[in-house]
Amino acid sequence: MTVAIIGHRKIDKTPELVKKVNDVLISLIENKNADTFIFGSRSEFDDLCYKIITKIKINYPHIKRIYAMAEYDNGGEDYRNYLLSYYEYVFYDDSIRGAGVLSYVKRNQLMVNMCDVLVVYYNLKYKPARSNSGTKLAVEYARQRNKFVINVFK
Numbered sequence: 001m002t003v004a005i006i007g008h009r010k011i012d013k014t015p016e017l018v019k020k021v022n023d024v025l026i027s028l029i030e031n032k033n034a035d036t037f038i039f040g041s042r043s044e045f046d047d048l049c050y051k052i053i054t055k056i057k058i059n060y061p062h063i064k065r066i067y068a069m070a071e072y073d074n075g076g077e078d079y080r081n082y083l084l085s086y087y088e089y090v091f092y093d094d095s096i097r098g099a100g101v102l103s104y105v106k107r108n109q110l111m112v113n114m115c116d117v118l119v120v121y122y123n124l125k126y127k128p129a130r131s132n133s134g135t136k137l138a139v140e141y142a143r144q145r146n147k148f149v150i151n152v153f154k
Contacts, residue, residue: 002036003028004111006138007045007121009128017121020152022052024119029060038066038111039087040104043135045121050086064088070096070107101131108138118142118149 003025011017028034037053039046050065057063067083069092083090096106112118120142122135142149 001028001032001034001116002038002114003034003117003119004038004115005046005049005119006040006108006111006135007043007049008123008126008133008135009043011044011048011121013044013048017152018048018052021049021119022056024150024152025049025052025056028117028119029056029063032117034117035060035062036064036066038068038114040068040107040111041070042104043121049119066091068093068107068111070103104134105137108134109141112138112142112145112147115147118147120149120151121153122151123153 025034025037037049039050053063053065057065065087067087067090069090071092080090093107093110095110096103099106118138120135120139122133122139126133126135128134139149139151
């Protein structure tokens with residue numbers, strides 16, 4: 001089973017949140033056979049989940065961490081190798097090319113399309129500095145596609 005991780009750039013990282021995320025991710029692994037976790041970038045929630053999954057991976061070495069790039073890989077092979085030192089797989093989908101500021105929205109939609117479960121940190125009252133919340137758009141998109149959404153913010 002594949003899990004996508006999406007959340008706000010800034011989060012209120014408390015010990016309770018760390019425990020809740022850890023418990024949710026372990027439950028998905030043990031009870032739902034989750035083995036693939038797709039991460040985006042630029043969010044404190046992604047960073048938190050990545051650290052937790054990397055720690056969990058010690059006891060569940062079959063877990064795969066995938067990095068979904070929102071920008072075209074201009075760094076070449078060196079940059080890709082750098083990313084592969086942290087993830088088992090890295091990808092960039094050409095459908096994102098030329099999307100500009102919408103590249104993160106399109107990348108999140110691809111992540112939702114690929115997942116069975118979306119684990120999200122989504123505060124309904126969160127107001128980004130500009131435009132719509134990418135997390136809000138991802139949650140709405142996931143619900144339109146009948147994806148199971150776990151919001152750890154609540």
